[in-house]
Amino acid sequence: MSTITAPAPTARVSAGTVPFAAAGLLFVAYPVLRPWADQAPEGMPEAFASPAWLAGHLAAAAGFLLVGLGLLALRDRLGTATARAALVVWWTGAAMTLTYYGAETFALNALSDRPDLPAMAEAIRMGPTQVAVFGVGLVLLAVAGVLTALALRPGWVGVPFALGMVLFLPQFFTGPELRIAHGVLLGAGCLLIAVRAARTHR
Numbered sequence: 001m002s003t004i005t006a007p008a009p010t011a012r013v014s015a016g017t018v019p020f021a022a023a024g025l026l027f028v029a030y031p032v033l034r035p036w037a038d039q040a041p042e043g044m045p046e047a048f049a050s051p052a053w054l055a056g057h058l059a060a061a062a063g064f065l066l067v068g069l070g071l072l073a074l075r076d077r078l079g080t081a082t083a084r085a086a087l088v089v090w091w092t093g094a095a096m097t098l099t100y101y102g103a104e105t106f107a108l109n110a111l112s113d114r115p116d117l118p119a120m121a122e123a124i125r126m127g128p129t130q131v132a133v134f135g136v137g138l139v140l141l142a143v144a145g146v147l148t149a150l151a152l153r154p155g156w157v158g159v160p161f162a163l164g165m166v167l168f169l170p171q172f173f174t175g176p177e178l179r180i181a182h183g184v185l186l187g188a189g190c191l192l193i194a195v196r197a198a199r200t201h202r
Contacts, residue, residue, distance in 0.1 A: 017194040019070035024190030026063035027164075030056050031183040036176045041118040048121075049112035057105035064094045064141075067190065071148065074197065078151055086147035093140025100134035138169040148193070157196045161189030 034056030037043030047053055071087045103124055111120050124130070145165025149158030164186030171182040 017070075017198045019066040019068075019073065020190045020194035020197065023063040023066035023070065024187040024194065026059040026066065026187075027190060028183045028187035030060040030063065031176070031180040032056075033059060038121075039176070044108075044117050044121060045112050048108040048117070053109055054105060057101055061098055061101050061105070063190075064098060068094055070190075070193070070197075071144070074148070074151065074193075077197070080151055082147055082151040086144050086151055089140050089147060090144035093137045093144055096133050096137030097141060098137075100130055100137070103130065135169065141168060142166045152193065152196065157192055158189070160185060161193055164189045 033052050035047040035050045035052050038047035068087070068091050071083070071090050075083045075087045107124050108121055111117060114120055142162075142165045145158075145162040149155060149162040152158040164182065167182055168186070171179050174182075
């Protein structure tokens, strides 16, 4: 007669902690690796052509995906309506956000040698459809961050992560220093959830 074997404790801990821990490191890497020369039109070719442009943006994209996996583990562990809602809202927001990240990452890199690069960058980044999809996606991610904090106990554990997600859209209107600080805040929030998940399983 066949039997069902429960997952080993190490596997359960990994499922809940590793995605959040890895996402935290990647969210810090995103603004640290990302070149900032594109803040001025004359610096755009150098920034967009840099391998660090690809690395930084791909780190952010991977971070969004890993948080989704972490939330899947939290949903299975907590089994609450709030945790389920956080998962669904996160994946919806991540799908919308990543379409914008893909265009910014690869299109701007491929067009880095164009003489009309500033105009092309403006069209790629600020077209009304792109801005709407990106904005709605980030709002949904902010909602998912708040739902994640509400699902966790004690509630303060998820506050840094929720705050980082709520500030994800506003931080685009700040300078490199504040954007790096935001990455550190979000990374710390992810790591705090990872530690909490590991202690809960233990």
